[in-house]
Amino acid sequence: MSEFAGIRRDALRAEREARAAVAPRRRFENLLDRHESRLRRVAFGMLGDAHRVDDVLQEAFLKAYRALPESFENERLEAAWLYRIVHRCCLDELRGRKRRREVAGVLELLSSEDEQDSSLVIAGALARLEPNSRAVVLLVDLIGLDYDTAATVLGVPRGTIASRLHEARRALRAVLDA
Amino acid sequence: MPDLHDLAAPPPPAGFRDRLWERVAERERRDGKRRRATAAVVVVAAAAALTATGVLALGHRPTAVMGKTFDKTSSCVVTYQGGVPVFRLQAHARYRFFQNKQWFSFPAVAALLTKEGIGLGSVGAVPDGYSIGASDSCTATRQIPLSRSGLPLEGIYKPGEAGMGAMDSGAQCMVGTRIAVRVHAVVGPNDTPVSGAIAVRTGKKLRPVVYVEWTPNRVAVYMSDDCYYT
Numbered sequence: 001m002s003e004f005a006g007i008r009r010d011a012l013r014a015e016r017e018a019r020a021a022v023a024p025r026r027r028f029e030n031l032l033d034r035h036e037s038r039l040r041r042v043a044f045g046m047l048g049d050a051h052r053v054d055d056v057l058q059e060a061f062l063k064a065y066r067a068l069p070e071s072f073e074n075e076r077l078e079a080a081w082l083y084r085i086v087h088r089c090c091l092d093e094l095r096g097r098k099r100r101r102e103v104a105g106v107l108e109l110l111s112s113e114d115e116q117d118s119s120l121v122i123a124g125a126l127a128r129l130e131p132n133s134r135a136v137v138l139l140v141d142l143i144g145l146d147y148d149t150a151a152t153v154l155g156v157p158r159g160t161i162a163s164r165l166h167e168a169r170r171a172l173r174a175v176l177d178a
Numbered sequence: 179m180p181d182l183h184d185l186a187a188p189p190p191p192a193g194f195r196d197r198l199w200e201r202v203a204e205r206e207r208r209d210g211k212r213r214r215a216t217a218a219v220v221v222v223a224a225a226a227a228l229t230a231t232g233v234l235a236l237g238h239r240p241t242a243v244m245g246k247t248f249d250k251t252s253s254c255v256v257t258y259q260g261g262v263p264v265f266r267l268q269a270h271a272r273y274r275f276f277q278n279k280q281w282f283s284f285p286a287v288a289a290l291l292t293k294e295g296i297g298l299g300s301v302g303a304v305p306d307g308y309s310i311g312a313s314d315s316c317t318a319t320r321q322i323p324l325s326r327s328g329l330p331l332e333g334i335y336k337p338g339e340a341g342m343g344a345m346d347s348g349a350q351c352m353v354g355t356r357i358a359v360r361v362h363a364v365v366g367p368n369d370t371p372v373s374g375a376i377a378v379r380t381g382k383k384l385r386p387v388v389y390v391e392w393t394p395n396r397v398a399v400y401m402s403d404d405c406y407y408t
Contacts, residue, residue: 025199029195032195037187040187040188040190041185041187043187044187045187053188054188054190054191054194058194058197058198058201060261061198062198062201062202062205063261064260065198065202066202066205066260067259067260067261067264067293068260069347069350069406070346072406073406073407077406081260081262081352081406084261084262084352085260085262088262089261118180118181118184119180119184119185121180121184122180122181122182122184123185125180126185137182141182142182142183152352152403152404155352155354155404172182176179176180
């Protein structure tokens, strides 16, 4: 009798462990399903280099998965958490690029033929903004995050978001009009 | 005129997620190896310490207690978790629960921890239950105010309530790379705190992040939007 009880206990434990291992992966897949396309646009807008977007997102998702909390209080915090990690990874990449004295990818690739491609034109215009301005205009104007969430993502006060956004919109318009 | 919404990211390459899960598995294998190696080193070092001195020091005793009050401020480096500096907050009054025919008890505690479980500051209803910045990454710094400084109330926890961190991992706060931590404890008989408070600030302007008012029977937690309780 006790032997059967032991087998059953072992089976239950194995099932529990298997479920515990799969559950975070499923949760994370679900999280990516909801956010990945928008995160991809933010990363592309930040980096301006289609070739580096995948590597940076891989690194960001790897970090995010390893630090995945058991749950989030609400969807706003969930989004802020994920966007913040991607944003930090993009900044790391930009800093590394600066150290290596590389030219921003999209500026290098942009030719007169590409000017027909409005996506590349926008990416080129964004690449001419400061990373802080780029981030705020992408998060608020492109993705549609509210000021509070954008402030959490960028780790700055709400008022800073408003002033940076004003400045970034003006600069972007000036670049596009030129 | 092109519009910001025209920005189209390149689609993910085939097998993007598969490659991600391969990298996750590879990183976990590497971490497992590193943990085993570290554990072996710790065992060897502990054995050497025991042999050499016959004493194995456990835990962290505060360096100074001013009369019956402990009050110190430290500046600590916060370790990264998922690319962001994060510390954890646990705060609860006495709590116990019954499981598998036995009682499990948690003393009243307010503690700040890194993801590795290294204490950045704590007050708890146990002998010597007050500490600050035990790790090498903390240094003494100028005192910060011991007040809630406009932080919103997150919760008040009384005995018998699980509060933050008794039955879960507590709250997590995303902050700058350094935080200033002030721990204040009024110490009673047996060197056991009878009341205390913990304040945490971060950033160049030292904006308030967390403030905890602690007694064994009542723990009030105030925290900013940088923190979320899971």
